[in-house]
Amino acid sequence: MTLVRYLVRRVYHSIPTLVGALLFIFILVRVLPGDPARLIAGPEALEEDVQRIREQLGLNKPIHTQFIDYVTAVLKGDFGRSIKFGTPVINEILFRLPYTIILALVAEAIAIAIALPLGIISALRPKSKTSYIASVISLIGASTPVFWIALILIYIFSVSLKLLPSSGADSPRHIILPAITLSLVLMGNLTRITRSSVIEVLSSNHVLTALAKGLKDRIVITRHVLKNALIPIITIMGLQVGNLLGGAVITETVFAWPGIGSLLIDAIFFRDYVLVQGIILFMVLVFIIVNIVVDVIYAYVDPRIRDVLWRMS
Amino acid sequence: MxxxxxxxxxxxxxxxxxxxxxxxxxxxxxxxxxxxxxxxxxxxxxxxxxxxxxxxxxxxxxxxxxxxxxxxxxxxxxxxxxxxxxxxxxxIGIIFQDPVTYLNPIYTVGFQVGEVFEAHRGGKILKYLNEVINLFKAVKIGDPERRVYSYPHQLSGGMKQRVLISMAIAEKPxxxxxxxxxxxxxxxxxxxxxxxxxxxxxxxxxxxxxxxxxxxxxxxxxxxxxxxxxxxxxxxxxxxxxxxxxxxxxxxxxxxxxxxxxxxxxxxxxxxxxSLINPPPGCRFHPRCPYVLPKCSQVDPKLVNVNGRYVSCLLVGGSDGGGS
Known part of the structure; x- marks a missing residue:
């Protein structure tokens, strides 16, 4: 019950964030160069036609009226119709969403599977080979641009070895390259955070208590080091997933992966401001939700946070 | 003895x-x-x-x-x-100085005390719940049946120190x-x-x-x-x-x-x-000693038995054998 009450409170407290985001998105889209009405009408359209389209879209109304119209529509669940596709924005997003979700999850899973053990081992054995590999991976992950990793992988696996497809999403094999590309970037950060978090917990006093009890090293490490070290790692993982669910713009574009990120790029190039608005709003929502989920996981791991969070609700 | x-x-x-x-x-x-x-x-x-x-x-x-x-x-x-x-x-049991940082914040205190039994007798920690409650009684933690489920941050400093003491005495060291x-x-x-x-x-x-x-x-x-x-x-x-x-x-x-x-x-x-990196030569106390002798900075006094007591000072029972 406390959890439900907590969630209700969190959603309620998200409203100001959401309103702020709506205002910001609205202004951002209006100040972008390019006239959507003229774009829709085509380069040889008459001024009357452009004017007519402008009226249809409501672009001739005063700016504050436009904002109120926009917010009312959003509250009703109406994200508007895409100018380019003529379909409801929400449909476009929902159509692309599964691709983004699967790519995000596969990439994060690969990153976790490699970065966590690597970070842990390099913290426990700072002078080992694994530790060296971990530093190299964090360095590559942190300093290499995504598009470059993507191009190199395409060059090796698609062009030279002809093993994997380089674009599209027609078969499960298509996900391999974009997922690896993304996971390499995630891995760098995750390895570094895991390593430093484990090192920090290792030197804390309660670990000495655990040793003084005569517990086996393995239990001390898993129970008293790793579980405590998990707390900052969860934050990073949450942020990463949140980021990815909003669409991995560059990766999706390079690999022509039909997710939210490439949809956003298309929308921007077409000056489809309704679609752009919709996608950005969707990203904001994803972030709010991911933050709440991360906090709940936090509370599950750390009773101190649990007490504070539950008490506030 | x-x-x-x-x-x-x-x-x-x-x-x-x-x-x-x-x-x-x-x-x-x-x-x-x-x-x-x-x-x-x-x-x-x-x-x-x-x-x-x-x-x-x-x-x-x-x-x-x-x-x-x-x-x-x-x-x-x-x-x-x-x-x-x-x-x-x-x-051998040990009790540390700062009860706040020597307990793991994410486990209940009962669990952390039970770990001592787990470590030396094996089995599940829950099996030792009664032993832990008895220990809490022994170190005078009020309401022990409930306290075993508390997390460290829910206890006062003195209470936490009692928890650490109960850990140290669990196996009657x-x-x-x-x-x-x-x-x-x-x-x-x-x-x-x-x-x-x-x-x-x-x-x-x-x-x-x-x-x-x-x-x-x-x-x-x-x-x-x-x-x-x-x-x-x-x-x-x-x-x-x-x-x-x-x-x-x-x-x-x-x-x-x-x-x-x-x-x-x-x-x-x-x-x-x-400084323990560069301790003074001879007796380490000599720079601060009101009774310092010239040889104090050269000779490192041994701990010697003086009528059943052990002292390390050149003035006392040392090489010159004088009293205090």
Whole structure:
């Protein structure tokens, strides 16, 4: 019950964030160069036609009226119709969403599977080979641009070895390259955070208590080091997933992966401001939700946070 | 008397980039069955390092350079990791200074105490719930049936220290090392904890090595006192003898401060504790000693027996054999 009450409170407290985001998105889209009405009408359209389209879209109304119209529509669940596709924005997003979700999850899973053990081992054995590999991976992950990793992988696996497809999403094999590309970037950060978090917990006093009890090293490490070290790692993982669910713009574009990120790029190039608005709003929502989920996981791991969070609700 | 612990020529150094810290530099000490041995020293005198060494908990960069720590005749410095683990928590318990950071914040205190039984008897922790509740009763934690499910942050400092004590006594160890167990607590709570440790000693006939900077506290509870200065012991003796007639100039100075309220102005000890990286040559106390002799900066005095008491001072029973 406390959890439900907590969630209700969190959603309620998200409203100001959401309103702020709506205002910001609205202004951002209006100040972008390019006239959507003229774009829709085509380069040889008459001024009357452009004017007519402008009226249809409501672009001739005063700016504050436009904002109120926009917010009312959003509250009703109406994200508007895409100018380019003529379909409801929400449909476009929902159509692309599964691709983004699967790519995000596969990439994060690969990153976790490699970065966590690597970070842990390099913290426990700072002078080992694994530790060296971990530093190299964090360095590559942190300093290499995504598009470059993507191009190199395409060059090796698609062009030279002809093993994997380089674009599209027609078969499960298509996900391999974009997922690896993304996971390499995630891995760098995750390895570094895991390593430093484990090192920090290792030197804390309660670990000495655990040793003084005569517990086996393995239990001390898993129970008293790793579980405590998990707390900052969860934050990073949450942020990463949140980021990815909003669409991995560059990766999706390079690999022509039909997710939210490439949809956003298309929308921007077409000056489809309704679609752009919709996608950005969707990203904001994803972030709010991911933050709440991360906090709940936090509370599950750390009773101190649990007490504070539950008490506030 | 029956010896529980015998420390012989112990040297523990820390190899740091700034230099070698000689935290424990030649310590000889016996702990007898059922006694409370107080170790008094300023911060930075090496007393915590000594505590960790006795409890078999030294970790790098600490390194044992030489010496033996015989627990029941077995040198714990030469034990394998597994052998050491079966002693830690079962035969030797340790109580740390700061109850807040020495408990893991994410487990209930009952679970953390139950781990001691798990470590030495095996099985699930839940199996030992009754033992843990009984332990909590023994250390006078109110409402123990509920308290076992509390998390550390839900308990007061004194309560947390009781939890740590219950961990240390869970397996009825022969030796308990208490490293400043009351320093982080209020004075009233301090008295309660000291009283508790005294009761435990009587009940279990456990030896307690009580380490503190608070000599006044030791005068109240310790049977014998060892005074530590800059990595060495300067005087070891029965509590009342040390109080009545301190022999070493450092002990004299400490005791005179304690007598301040009863007598006249104390003579403060001038200067401060020397660096353990570059300790002064000869007697380490000589730069601060009011009775300093020229040879004090050249000869490092040995701990010698003077009428059943041990003192390391050239003025006392040393090579020139003079009294105090």
């Amino acid at each position: 029956e010896k529980v612990l015998e420390i012989l020529g112990l040297r523990v150094y820390y190899e740091l980039p700034q230099g070698t810290v000689k935290a424990v530099d030649g310590v000889d000490l016996d702990v007898f069955k059922g006694e409370i041995l107080g170790i008094a020293g300023e911060s930075g005198s090496g007393k915590s390092t000594l505590a960790l060494t006795i409890a078999g908990l030294l970790r790098p960069p600490a390194k044992v350079i030489s010496g033996k720590v015989l627990f029941r005749g077995i040198d714990i410095l030469r034990l394998s990791n597994d052998e050491l683990r079966s002693i830690r928590g079962r035969k 022969e030796l308990i090392v208490a490293d400043e167990p009351t320093s982080a607590l209020d004075v009233t709570i301090q008295a309660e904890i000291v009283e508790l440790l005294n009761e435990i000693r009587k009940e279990l006939n456990t030896s307690i090595v009580f380490i503190t900077h608070d000599l006044a506290l030791l005068l109240e509870i310790a049977d014998r006192i060892a005074v530590m200065y800059a990595g060495k012991l300067v005087e070891v003796g029965k509590t009342y003898e040390i109080y009545k007639d301190p022999l070493h100039p450092y002990t004299k100075a400490l005791i005179s401060v304690l007598r301040y309220e009863r007598k006249r102005r104390p003579t403060p000890i001038k200067g401060s504790i020397p």
